[in-house]
Amino acid sequence: MKDIEKEGFGRRDFLKSAVAGGAVAAAATAAVVTTQPAQAQPAGTAASGYAYLNLDEAAFVEAMVDHMVPADQYSPKGTDMGLAIFIDRALAGGWGKGERLYMQGPWKPGVPSQGYQLPLTPAELYRAGIAATNAHCAKTYGKTFDRLDAKQKQEVLIGLSSAKITFSDGLPVRVFWSTVYQTVIEGMFADPIYGGNRDKAGWKMIGFPGVIATHAQDIIKYRDKKFPADYTSISDMS
Amino acid sequence: MYRKITIAAAMLFAMGAVHADGDAKRGQKLFDECVACHAPERGATGGVGPSLFGVIGRKAGEVADFRYSPAMKRSGVTWNERDLDAYIEAPQKKIPANRMPYSGMPEARDRADLIAYLNATFK
Amino acid sequence: MAKVMKEVDAVIIGLGWTGGILAKELAEAGMSVVALERGTMRDPAKDYALPNIRDELRYVQRHDLMMNTARDTLTIRNNPSQEALPMRKLGSFLPGDVVGGSAVHWSGHTWRWTDNEFKIRSNYEARYGKKFIPGDMTIQDWGITYAELEPYYDKFEYTAAVSGKAGNIRGKIQAGGNPFEAPRARDYPLPPLTPILSSEVFSEAARNAGYHPFPRPSANASRAYVNPDGSKFGACQYCGYCQRFGCEANAKGSPHMTVIPIAMSKPNFELRANAWVTRIIKDASGKRVTGVAYTNVLNGEEFIQPASMVLLTAYAINNVHLMLLSGIGKPYDPVSQTGVIGKNYCYQTGAGATLFFEGRNFNPFINAGGSNATMDDFNINPDFDRGQLGFVGGYSIGAGFNTALPIGYRPVPRGTPQWGTEWKAATSKWYQTAMNIGASGGVMANRYNYYDLDPTYRNAFGLPLMRMTFDYKDNEHKMGRHAAAQINALAKTMNPTHLNEASARTDPWTVVPYQSTHNTGGTIMGSNPGNSALNKYLQSWDCHNLFVVGANVFPHNASYNPTGPVGALAYWTADAIKNRYVKNPGMLV
Numbered sequence: 016m017k018d019i020e021k022e023g024f025g026r027r028d029f030l031k032s033a034v035a036g037g038a039v040a041a042a043a044t045a046a047v048v049t050t051q052p053a054q055a056q057p058a059g060t061a062a063s064g065y066a067y068l069n070l071d072e073a074a075f076v077e078a079m080v081d082h083m084v085p086a087d088q089y090s091p092k093g094t095d096m097g098l099a100i101f102i103d104r105a106l107a108g109g110w111g112k113g114e115r116l117y118m119q120g121p122w123k124p125g126v127p128s129q130g131y132q133l134p135l136t137p138a139e140l141y142r143a144g145i146a147a148t149n150a151h152c153a154k155t156y157g158k159t160f161d162r163l164d165a166k167q168k169q170e171v172l173i174g175l176s177s178a179k180i181t182f183s184d185g186l187p188v189r190v191f192w193s194t195v196y197q198t199v200i201e202g203m204f205a206d207p208i209y210g211g212n213r214d215k216a217g218w219k220m221i222g223f224p225g226v227i228a229t230h231a232q233d234i235i236k237y238r239d240k241k242f243p244a245d246y247t248s249i250s251d252m253s
Numbered sequence: 254m255y256r257k258i259t260i261a262a263a264m265l266f267a268m269g270a271v272h273a274d275g276d277a278k279r280g281q282k283l284f285d286e287c288v289a290c291h292a293p294e295r296g297a298t299g300g301v302g303p304s305l306f307g308v309i310g311r312k313a314g315e316v317a318d319f320r321y322s323p324a325m326k327r328s329g330v331t332w333n334e335r336d337l338d339a340y341i342e343a344p345q346k347k348i349p350a351n352r353m354p355y356s357g358m359p360e361a362r363d364r365a366d367l368i369a370y371l372n373a374t375f376k
Numbered sequence: 377m378a379k380v381m382k383e384v385d386a387v388i389i390g391l392g393w394t395g396g397i398l399a400k401e402l403a404e405a406g407m408s409v410v411a412l413e414r415g416t417m418r419d420p421a422k423d424y425a426l427p428n429i430r431d432e433l434r435y436v437q438r439h440d441l442m443m444n445t446a447r448d449t450l451t452i453r454n455n456p457s458q459e460a461l462p463m464r465k466l467g468s469f470l471p472g473d474v475v476g477g478s479a480v481h482w483s484g485h486t487w488r489w490t491d492n493e494f495k496i497r498s499n500y501e502a503r504y505g506k507k508f509i510p511g512d513m514t515i516q517d518w519g520i521t522y523a524e525l526e527p528y529y530d531k532f533e534y535t536a537a538v539s540g541k542a543g544n545i546r547g548k549i550q551a552g553g554n555p556f557e558a559p560r561a562r563d564y565p566l567p568p569l570t571p572i573l574s575s576e577v578f579s580e581a582a583r584n585a586g587y588h589p590f591p592r593p594s595a596n597a598s599r600a601y602v603n604p605d606g607s608k609f610g611a612c613q614y615c616g617y618c619q620r621f622g623c624e625a626n627a628k629g630s631p632h633m634t635v636i637p638i639a640m641s642k643p644n645f646e647l648r649a650n651a652w653v654t655r656i657i658k659d660a661s662g663k664r665v666t667g668v669a670y671t672n673v674l675n676g677e678e679f680i681q682p683a684s685m686v687l688l689t690a691y692a693i694n695n696v697h698l699m700l701l702s703g704i705g706k707p708y709d710p711v712s713q714t715g716v717i718g719k720n721y722c723y724q725t726g727a728g729a730t731l732f733f734e735g736r737n738f739n740p741f742i743n744a745g746g747s748n749a750t751m752d753d754f755n756i757n758p759d760f761d762r763g764q765l766g767f768v769g770g771y772s773i774g775a776g777f778n779t780a781l782p783i784g785y786r787p788v789p790r791g792t793p794q795w796g797t798e799w800k801a802a803t804s805k806w807y808q809t810a811m812n813i814g815a816s817g818g819v820m821a822n823r824y825n826y827y828d829l830d831p832t833y834r835n836a837f838g839l840p841l842m843r844m845t846f847d848y849k850d851n852e853h854k855m856g857r858h859a860a861a862q863i864n865a866l867a868k869t870m871n872p873t874h875l876n877e878a879s880a881r882t883d884p885w886t887v888v889p890y891q892s893t894h895n896t897g898g899t900i901m902g903s904n905p906g907n908s909a910l911n912k913y914l915q916s917w918d919c920h921n922l923f924v925v926g927a928n929v930f931p932h933n934a935s936y937n938p939t940g941p942v943g944a945l946a947y948w949t950a951d952a953i954k955n956r957y958v959k960n961p962g963m964l965v
Contacts, residue, residue: 089801118446130886229355352427
């Protein structure tokens with residue numbers, strides 16, 4: 016049951032540890048190794064403009080992804096990686112509309128081990144959560160999240176991720192945050208055809224080569240060696 | 254982003270090629286690596302890969318009823334023994350972004366025998 | 377009014393490994409067979425082809441090949457005093473939902489379960505005394521022996537192209553294999569997969585500590601292969617997209633590229649996809665079934681398919697659900713401990729550590745589904761004494777990678793922030809320089825872990841959802857603590873730069889996140905109708921022309937993945953039907 020340590024275990028501990036903010040070895044390594052000169056790149060980026068987010072929501076999402084994924088030596092900033100576009104398209108599409116969610120009542124809060132129990136699609140949850148977060152920000156700082164300074168944004172996100180913030184309208188903050196976090200991560204590392212991970216910047220950050228993966232000879236050839244990734248997306252092969 | 258086929262690969266072939274006297278019988282055994290996807294029969298369809306009947310002398314990406322990658326269709330290759338050798342050795346190097354899930358056959362002699370078999374059988 | 381179809385010899389419900397094997401075997405024996413699969417048909421050449429199959433968002437996050445919970449799901453709770461609520465989206469386990477079933481997206485791990493499991497109660501009582509087994513632990517012997525099943529394991533391993541190294545051939549221990557395994561008639565059909573660095577590093581440390589690591593047997597063809605039926609396999613390319621994905625190279629042993637196409641080539645076999653079976657129909661006596669009712673999900677039209685025999689071969693959970701919906705056999709009641717349908721639902725448990733090695737390159741994106749070294753020193757090792765430890769069952773420990781794609785797999789040391797430059801630095805630094813050691817442990821049957829029908833919630837066909845009542849008990853907690861301690865001790869001998877230690881789980885079982893699609897029990901096999909739903913040939917004690925095949929027949933769950941015995945039992949049942957049942961229909965025991 017390899018999966019436990021891979022997903023369950025890791026993610027859970029990750030959430031717990033997030034606020035501890037302990038010492039971390041942050042020595043920057045050369046993250047991006049491109050051995051091949053880039054030729055003309057298929058665009059692979061979605062058109063700008065939003066299909067679901069309204070003006071307030073767009074401002075929130077853009078501010079959030081740029082705070083969570085700042086421009087640095089590892090990647091461009093969140094909006095430049097297409098994260099806001101990715102999130103908007105995800106919410107506007109089948110997943111955001113809850114196409115595979117069991118949506119029959121009766122609705123009860125249940126216990127945490129019973130998982131997701133809200134009568135909301137991901138798109139509805141996002142909308143309600145942004146409104147509730149902005150209400151918290153207005154009450155605490157006198158302005159919406161996108162107009163806060165970096166330190167205040169950090170306070171809010173830590174409050175959400177640790178559930179120290181509670182929403183006065185009853186929306187469970189943990190459920191909102193886990194959905195938000197999932198979409199940010201998906202936007203960074205999903206194939207660029209979905210609008211995020213623009214120019215494969217998420218993959219380049221960690222050295223994940225993408226979709227061409229005929230590795231039968233590479234196990235020996237690159238045993239304990241850095242793999243010279245030729246970053247390839249679905250668009251590059253289409 | 255993709256490397257163009259290097260001159261080196263072609264040179265290597267020119268110096269060490271053994272295609273002409275490849276062992277078709279041994280090549281038949283080596284073709285076992287290919288049969289999960291490629292049917293040897295003329296006009297075979299529905300496989301994971303296209304039929305290899307008559308591949309030598311054929312333009313890449315032209316078997317009817319097979320959906321090739323854009324890279325293969327764009328490649329401009331007409332399969333001769335030299336191109337086939339380079340492709341089988343390192344498919345992603347010869348035609349980057351093609352969609353054949355195969356890492357390549359590293360031994361020159363193996364490739365020569367395989368090509369001899371393809372030559373002898375599929376035309 | 378449902379349309380009545382022409383009667384056939386056998387109707388098969390669900391077309392994955394078990395349905396596929398039975399479809400091929402019975403069609404080859406000349407029987408008229410119809411298979412009803414609620415999912416869609418998918419064709420590897422179109423649906424599992426590059427580049428679109430390499431899409432983590434679609435296949436891992438959005439469950440493209442999995443059961444759609446909008447249509448049908450379960451309700452879940454940890455104990456009978458809780459109110460069960462629907463699993464509104466997939467999480468802990470992922471049943472497949474296409475022709476080929478979960479065997480399209482499995483990783484290929486193929487184990488032989490042995491008399492360690494089949495005689496579990498007898499073995500523990502003999503060795504540790506009757507009192508060693510807690511009163512609420514409802515483990516029981518399976519009514520079958522390893523010797524009976526050995527030829528069928530062999531048949532399944534050769535069909536599915538299992539790569540591995542034998543540890544025991546006819547009693548002779550083989551270097552490099554699992555020395556604790558039961559004797560096998562011959563080696564695996566294919567040599568082991570090329571080991572990846574993380575499994576080699578683990579193996580070396582395990583050997584140094586006196587343990588016995590070996591390459592995990594897996595249905596990922598280590599070289600091109602033609603199986604005894606003539607099905608052709610390409611060599612595994614170690615693409616790193618195995619678990620949750622169909623294989624584009626036909627290198628993963630799956631029914632959609634082996635047994636199912638063979639069945640489909642027979643004129644006496646018919647596959648109907650998009651056919652959702654809602655009920656198995658009994659005759660007036662209640663001692664025979666006469667066919668099944670199903671709905672064409674493309675247009676809602678209802679049908680009756682009469683058949684001389686019914687083979688229930690859907691996913692393990694759905695097999696139990698259909699038995700309950702059809703009123704076949706007496707439902708299990710945990711209070712009176714009577715009835716059998718729903719009894720002994722089991723799952724698996726585990727623990728894991730992440731080891732960070734600055735400067736190393738594990739290339740976690742290069743792997744087969746079975747790129748893993750495993751040791752059974754705390755599992756089937758006869759010298760592993762549970763007397764002082766006080767738990768039943770065991771766990772295997774392994775290391776390697778299987779589908780470590782970046783949305784789901786981004787190891788960082790504990791204490792790393794969740795976002796920002798510091799997080800990105802750690803994610804960038806450790807993605808390629810970390811590895812995992814994990815334990816997979818069995819779950820023993822318990823009186824209060826069971827299935828029944830939910831009183832409140834219904835599926836898209838208006839039928840009651842199945843209710844799952846499950847939690848880990850003291851036995852699993854003891855085992856988990858032991859496993860975590862062994863993993864941490866071993867990990868420390870490897871001197872990682874940083875170690876995220878394994879810890880035993882203490883929280884109740886939860887439906888999120890993903891844990892394992894190894895749900896077992898519910899219609900268990902056994903030696904008498906008082907304590908089991910099926911006899912050793914997986915024949916219903918209540919209706920002799922109904923056979924139920926899948927991990928739902930396991931009376932408890934072991935540390936191993938279930939597909940080895942599931943496949944072997946499908947061949948075993950096929951033989952019993954072909955060679956005995958059709959000649960003289962009636963109870964085989």
